[in-house]
Amino acid sequence: MGLEVKDVTVRFGGHVALDNVSLEARKGEVTGLIGPNGAGKTTMFNVITGLQNPTRGTVTLDSRDISKLAPYKRARRGMARTFQRLELFGSLTVRENIHVAAAQFRRRHRTAERAGPTTDTLVKRLNLGAIADVRADSLPTGQGRMVELARALACRPSVLLLDEPASGQDESETAEFSRVLRDVAAEGVAVLLVEHDMDLVMSVCDNLHVLDFGKKLAQGTCAEIQADPLVRAAYLGEAEESDKTLGATL
Numbered sequence: 001m002g003l004e005v006k007d008v009t010v011r012f013g014g015h016v017a018l019d020n021v022s023l024e025a026r027k028g029e030v031t032g033l034i035g036p037n038g039a040g041k042t043t044m045f046n047v048i049t050g051l052q053n054p055t056r057g058t059v060t061l062d063s064r065d066i067s068k069l070a071p072y073k074r075a076r077r078g079m080a081r082t083f084q085r086l087e088l089f090g091s092l093t094v095r096e097n098i099h100v101a102a103a104q105f106r107r108r109h110r111t112a113e114r115a116g117p118t119t120d121t122l123v124k125r126l127n128l129g130a131i132a133d134v135r136a137d138s139l140p141t142g143q144g145r146m147v148e149l150a151r152a153l154a155c156r157p158s159v160l161l162l163d164e165p166a167s168g169q170d171e172s173e174t175a176e177f178s179r180v181l182r183d184v185a186a187e188g189v190a191v192l193l194v195e196h197d198m199d200l201v202m203s204v205c206d207n208l209h210v211l212d213f214g215k216k217l218a219q220g221t222c223a224e225i226q227a228d229p230l231v232r233a234a235y236l237g238e239a240e241e242s243d244k245t246l247g248a249t250l
């Protein structure tokens with residue numbers, strides 16, 4: 001059970017951003033979605049969360065077809081995401097950003113637990129105590145990514161989508177982030193991670209899907225993907241730009 005994407009195609013005019021791509025993200029696992037810039041990773045997230053209508057294809061959550069649901073209805077069914085470009089409420093503090101999501105969850109699901117304690121727990125869990133009263137728009141990106149993760153977790157997701165969360169993080173932030181991701185997956189959440197930091201990808205992911213120019217290039221365990229000649233070829237061009245891409249890691 002978890003998330004299943006089947007035969008998704010997205011065309012922007014004449015440009016095919018996704019070409020008949022299928023993938024799944026199972027509960028209890030961290031699934032990586034990797035590929036060079038422009039491969040279609042963010043477009044896939046937009047299709048999964050309902051921000052982008054696919055030209056064709058379906059999205060299934062726990063065996064139910066959610067392809068026609070509006071984004072907020074998918075969120076109600078347990079889908080949460082973070083954004084490649086941070087989308088925090090800039091004028092609110094860190095604590096308020098998380099509280100808004102916790103209060104919204106409580107209203108929707110009429111849970112007994114109050115939003116305050118949920119927020120406090122997340123502040124503690126993600127080590128945000130020192131910056132809890134700081135406005136979100138004054139945070140460095142790395143800390144902002146943690147706050148976005150906390151806000152997503154306040155919605156108690158069953159599927160969590162993360163779009164390049166390590167970009168802007170320093171090494172200790174990435175290490176902390178990866179620890180939280182493993183814990184969240186262990187609690188039964190299906191985590192889908194788009195990420196360029198291959199050290200992070202290879203250390204947290206159970207399975208990987210590789211996209212290139214909108215097409216699914218490969219799928220498998222980290223070891224299988226690292227050994228795949230097609231994947232290595234697709235990444236070699238990027239190796240010069242960043243020393244943390246797959247090409248350089250191999």
Ligand SMILES: Nc1ncnc2c1ncn2[C@@H]1O[C@H](COP(=O)(O)OP(=O)(O)O)[C@@H](O)[C@H]1O
Nearest residue numbers: 012015017035036037038039040041042043044
């Ligand atoms: N709204 C859009 N309109 C037209 N083209 C788009 C749009 N969104 C993305 N694209 C194009 O689709 C391709 C995939 O983009 P994207 O999903 O952002 O890739 P990635 O996240 O893997 O870097 C790129 O060529 C991009 O320019």
Ligand SMILES: [Mg+2]
Nearest residue numbers: 041042043084
């Ligand atoms: Mg992207």
